[in-house]
Amino acid sequence: MKKLSLHTMLHNPWIRWGVGLSLVAVAVLFYPKWWPALNGWIDGTVAARKESMREAGEGDAHSDEEHDHAHEEDGHDHAGHDESSSLELTPQSLKNLGLTPEYLRPIELSNFYRTVTVPAIVVAKPGRTDIKVSSPMIGIVQHVHAVSGEAVVPGDMLFEVRLTYEDLVDTQTQLLKNLADVAVEEREITRLEEVTRSGAVASKILLERQYALQKLQSSIAAQRAALKLHGLSDEQIDTIVREQRLLRDLTIVAPEIDNHSHDENNLRLSDRRFRAASFQPQNQPPAVHEPEPLILERLSASKGQGVQAGEMLCTLSDYSSLYIEGKAFEQDAPAIAEVAAKGWPIEAIIPGVSGQETLADLKLAFVANAVDAQSRTLSFFVNLPNRILRDETTNEGQRFVTWKYRVGQRLEVRVPVEAWEKQIVLPVDAAVKDGADWFVFQQNGDHFDRVAVHVKYRDQKYVVIESDGAIFPGDVVALRSAHQMQMAIKNKSGAGADPHAGHNH
Helix, strand or coil: CCCCCHHHHHHCHHHHHHHHHHHHHHHHHCHHHHHHHHHHHHHHHHHHHHHHHHHHHHHCCCCHHHHCCCEECCEECCCCCCHHHEEECCHHHHHHCCCCHHHEEECCEEEEEEEEEEEEEEECCCCCCEEEEECCCCEEEEEECCCCCCEECCCCEEEEEEECCHHHHHHHHHHHHHHHHHHHHHHHHHHHHHHHHHCCCCHHHHHHHHHHHHHHHHHHHHHHHHHHHCCCCHHHHHHHHHHCCCEEEEEEECCCCCCCCCCCEEEEECCCCCECCCCCCCCCCCCCCCCCCEEEEEECCCCCCEECCCCEEEEEECCCEEEEEEEEEHHHHHHHHHHHHHCCCEEEEECCCCCCEEEEEECEEEEEEEECCCCCEEEEEEEEECCEEEEEECCCCCEEEEECCCCCCEEEEEEEEEEEEEEEEEEHHHCEEECCEEEEEEEECCEEEEEEECEEEECCCEEEECCCCCCCCCCEEECCCHHHHHHHHHHHHCCCCCCCCCCCC
């Protein structure tokens, strides 16, 4: 039998068909073993290719492959752009549209809160904003050191009052008399102890003097307690005892808000050289923070005026921290309760001459436990940190401060009712509507390409774009002036621009 060569076998069609069918049969037989590995390799290769292309696009927004902006010697080649949906903007055009670097930033995923808007007003913090200063004793106002509207800090002198309270004067006088009698009795007891030991005087006389001394000491203790009830501190009473002088002048200073580390009502001795100012421990370091100024709102006392104990002299106001009181309807009560439970941030919108001011990341303080019977609204309160706009001191040494937010100021509050995580959130001016389509403008070198997107949600401030592949995090889009850019594209194409495009009335 003639032996066939390999060359002859490969050129024989029947043999080629037989070998092919055999390979197909083997492939089908062992399909469960080789197909998963091959499929995984193909998927990994495709994913790696997509990722490398994506990184290249983010690293070089003006790359030749992405935007076909090859810089040639004779100019730019923009053949890759669809001129009917693309704009080339000069640096002057960017300024006219307000597209500063602040409004040309890469897209980032963020959390979005769907909100409801409720009216609100700035209110004082009860028990914290208003501080009433009154006279603790009967007297006559000698000096008024602050004027209405002036800013003071805790410890600043407000009033000097000459004391005319009879009981206080009598108690001090009797205390000084008893102190003098104690000194006399102590000297007499010392003398009698010596003569009693010699037998010249009976011990009964010494005992009588010792009993008298004990009575005087008991009276002094009672008088010290009475002076404390009148408002004097232990150190002020010690000053009376040490200096042997009557206290006749009362110095009233601005009080502390959170603590009472110094005496708010300081008394002076009848001799002005012995002034009992704030008693601070010698080893206590001074406070490093600047105290917030207090505004003297209502001044009720004047020089020469007689005042009674407990009579109000002035009112101080601390505007460093206020409340925003929102008025929600009854049906919004569950949403308000959810905000309180989850700690979602609240926004406040304050109208102004130059536009609206948005205060973000405000925290809910508390929710009222009762619905107003007349308006049928539920009050809730949001913390509002304040800041100083103007702080000036006159030539006379008077300080005047103007705070940014004022009690009674009206505003709006955006209360979140639903949270969406990791969304493409843009300002409302970054998207424009044309018929059934929504567009944003993506920066592509010195061009801006119009990109059709799907808007999932839109309110007065933000639009939420669906992440469907039209735009990606990292892409740079114009965050404002989308309506003007849409009109420019329509004008360029020769179509009449609709002046109301992108606006809802």
